[in-house]
Amino acid sequence: MLFVLLAMWASPARAQRVKHPLDGLSAPEYWAVYEALQASGKVDSKTRFPLIQLKEPPKQEVLAWSPGLPMRREARVVVKEGPQTFEAVVDVSGKKLISWTEVKGVQPNLTQDEEEEAGIDEAVKGNAEWQAAMKRRGITDYLTVRCGGYGAGYFATPEEQGRRLLRVHCADMHGVWDFDGRPIEGLTVMWDENEKKVLRVIDSGAVPVPQAPANFDIASVGALREVPTPITVLQPMGPSFRVEGQTVNWQKWNFHFRIDRRVGLVVSNVRYLDAGKPRSILYEGSLSEMFVPYMDPDMAWYGRTFFDAGEFADGFSSSLDPGGDCPDNAVYFDQVYANYKGIPQMRPRAACLFEQSSGIAWRHEGNVVESRRARDLVLRTIGTFGNYDYVFDWTFRQDGTIRVRLGATGLDEVKGVKSRTSADDPAVPEDTYGRFIAENTVGVDHDHYFSFRLDLDVDGTANTFVRDRLSVKRLPDSSPRKSLWVAEPEVAKTEQQAKLRMNMEQPEIWRVINPGAKGPLGYPVGYELMPGDSAISLLLPEDYPQQRAGFTDYQVWVTPYQENERYAAGDYPMQSKGGDGLPNWTKANRGIENTDIVLWYTMGFHHVPHSEDWPVMSTIWHEFELRPVNFFAQNPALDLPKQP
Numbered sequence: 001m002l003f004v005l006l007a008m009w010a011s012p013a014r015a016q017r018v019k020h021p022l023d024g025l026s027a028p029e030y031w032a033v034y035e036a037l038q039a040s041g042k043v044d045s046k047t048r049f050p051l052i053q054l055k056e057p058p059k060q061e062v063l064a065w066s067p068g069l070p071m072r073r074e075a076r077v078v079v080k081e082g083p084q085t086f087e088a089v090v091d092v093s094g095k096k097l098i099s100w101t102e103v104k105g106v107q108p109n110l111t112q113d114e115e116e117e118a119g120i121d122e123a124v125k126g127n128a129e130w131q132a133a134m135k136r137r138g139i140t141d142y143l144t145v146r147c148g149g150y151g152a153g154y155f156a157t158p159e160e161q162g163r164r165l166l167r168v169h170c171a172d173m174h175g176v177w178d179f180d181g182r183p184i185e186g187l188t189v190m191w192d193e194n195e196k197k198v199l200r201v202i203d204s205g206a207v208p209v210p211q212a213p214a215n216f217d218i219a220s221v222g223a224l225r226e227v228p229t230p231i232t233v234l235q236p237m238g239p240s241f242r243v244e245g246q247t248v249n250w251q252k253w254n255f256h257f258r259i260d261r262r263v264g265l266v267v268s269n270v271r272y273l274d275a276g277k278p279r280s281i282l283y284e285g286s287l288s289e290m291f292v293p294y295m296d297p298d299m300a301w302y303g304r305t306f307f308d309a310g311e312f313a314d315g316f317s318s319s320l321d322p323g324g325d326c327p328d329n330a331v332y333f334d335q336v337y338a339n340y341k342g343i344p345q346m347r348p349r350a351a352c353l354f355e356q357s358s359g360i361a362w363r364h365e366g367n368v369v370e371s372r373r374a375r376d377l378v379l380r381t382i383g384t385f386g387n388y389d390y391v392f393d394w395t396f397r398q399d400g401t402i403r404v405r406l407g408a409t410g411l412d413e414v415k416g417v418k419s420r421t422s423a424d425d426p427a428v429p430e431d432t433y434g435r436f437i438a439e440n441t442v443g444v445d446h447d448h449y450f451s452f453r454l455d456l457d458v459d460g461t462a463n464t465f466v467r468d469r470l471s472v473k474r475l476p477d478s479s480p481r482k483s484l485w486v487a488e489p490e491v492a493k494t495e496q497q498a499k500l501r502m503n504m505e506q507p508e509i510w511r512v513i514n515p516g517a518k519g520p521l522g523y524p525v526g527y528e529l530m531p532g533d534s535a536i537s538l539l540l541p542e543d544y545p546q547q548r549a550g551f552t553d554y555q556v557w558v559t560p561y562q563e564n565e566r567y568a569a570g571d572y573p574m575q576s577k578g579g580d581g582l583p584n585w586t587k588a589n590r591g592i593e594n595t596d597i598v599l600w601y602t603m604g605f606h607h608v609p610h611s612e613d614w615p616v617m618s619t620i621w622h623e624f625e626l627r628p629v630n631f632f633a634q635n636p637a638l639d640l641p642k643q644p
């Protein structure tokens with residue numbers, strides 16, 4: 001029996017049978033989409049499909065659904081026909097095209113074939129100007145040179161208008177595994193991706209390719225430290241969660257998840273069993289967008305302002321490395337997605353799920369010590385976006401808390417410089433816009449921003465956002481104390497009132513409540529958004545990258561639920577002109593009180609690189625939590641057994 005159970009756990013997702021209306025599309029469903037599109041007469045062999053994803057059924061339909069009932073299965077397809085962009089909706093079960101709409105004035109996300117386009121490499125290497133620039137750098141062997149492009153951003157130049165523009169850079173991979181540490185610096189090729197041609201070659205000055213040792217595989221690292229004594233994670237009776245398709249049950253938690261090609265993990269229908277009754281907390285939570293602007297004005301650098309989710313839509317997910325990425329007791333899930341031709345692909349081990357011991361749940365010493373050990377359930381994916389790897393953990397805790405953690409690792413994006421180290425004294429210092437992280441190698445300063453879309457449904461959809469402002473009260477002269485603070489709740493009635501920034505001098509507690517559901521002590525039930533460390537963008541409002549990433553203006557936004565408002569910087573951030581997404585939607589200043597609302601949280605950090613980033617960065621973690629506030633009558637983890 002035990003063996004049968006373990007075998008079941010080993011590959012729960014392989015069957016790919018759709019069991020829930022929010023399940024990601026299965027391989028047969030992607031084929032149905034493929035066939036419906038081919039049969040529509042609207043596509044041909046040159047058509048590209050930048051994105052094919054589940055089109056969620058209307059929320060009310062999902063809420064009313066229960067196992068055994070029929071479910072709507074539709075796909076949203078972004079289609080690229082030459083320079084034109086279309087959005088198609090396909091009825092998957094009926095294998096037919098429901099709608100086909102041209103979207104004007106946008107650029108869809110890059111597809112894998114565009115980023116790694118053989119056409120780019122060939123055309124660039126055949127360009128006489130580029131060849132001359134390479135000669136100035138002493139590079140004559142192009143076999144080890146690799147060129148690739150990224151979205152050019154937007155700076156309102158005539159060249160950008162109506163074009164699909166890539167900035168192409170090249171690297172020399174001679175002698176190393178990865179090209180990231182070997183930039184051919186100062187050389188940018190502006191590439192028209194629709195016309196498939198070089199527009200111009202920009203040379204801001206020849207710099208030798210850095211030669212610092214860049215490999216970090218076991219054989220390259222040299223002597224390894226002593227292996228510490230083993231720590232074994234064993235669950236001889238298997239995990240204590242139950243997985244049914246993509247629905248997870250564990251320690252009173254019940255939720256569904258899928259992996260979306262654009263935003264990664266999408267966690268939905270999150271409920272907690274309270275006194276035998278499932279109570280809703282979060283209808284859906286996921287990443288919404290990322291923004292990574294670099295801080296160097298050089299011609300080869302100013303355009304590096306990446307929207308890693310919306311511009312690429314192929315970073316999720318990386319195949320997880322068992323034993324390295326997830327602990328030994330993890331269970332893995334595969335992901336099926338469609339490539340740019342619409343053909344389903346299998347990404348093995350795209351997510352993992354595991355329990356981990358997480359310290360002390362609670363304790364106190366009275367007459368005796370009462371202490372309980374806590375354990376967490378972690379759902380993990382890793383997205384790889386060029387040089388960066390981001391670990392996304394959705395952690396469910398026994399006390400009703402959801403912790404979302406983001407680990408940033410991978411490689412710094414580096415610039416080759418003439419100076420060997422910061423001790424060199426050139427006329428113009430080469431570390432103004434970054435720091436040396438290896439010889440002749442500067443890690444350029446940059447930011448990371450992540451917008452999370454959190455559709456909280458606290459005991460139902462009619463919710464309200466409340467700020468508890470901690471305001472200072474001066475006490476009368478007769479008081480021995482002169483001052484204290486009081487928490488003053490204030491309801492945000494409109495979108496404008498809910499655009500908020502963290503401020504240590506004017507602290508606030510942010511929570512979503514259900515005004516119609518009171519707990520036993522008379523307070524409305526609620527969940528708090530507890531931010532961790534974060535950052536606000538320092539770019540000026542007139543700067544185009546900042547306008548395109550307007551969601552970074554605030555840590556918190558609240559909008560009324562709209563099924564098509566999913567991406568904080570808009571549906572098409574590639575070469576977007578600014579204002580899309582949250583800034584645009586909230587202009588209407590819609591009401592957000594006692595209605596279905598979505599909370600958007602921007603998490604960010606500034607990164608000044610340093611030598612320990614080389615040749616690969618230690619993982620740095622940032623997180624936020626959704627914590628119950630007057631949601632439970634008392635500590636929900638009081639019932640933890642002595643030996644979990």
Ligand SMILES: [Cu+2]
Pocket residue numbers: 446447448607
């Ligand atoms: Cu960084």
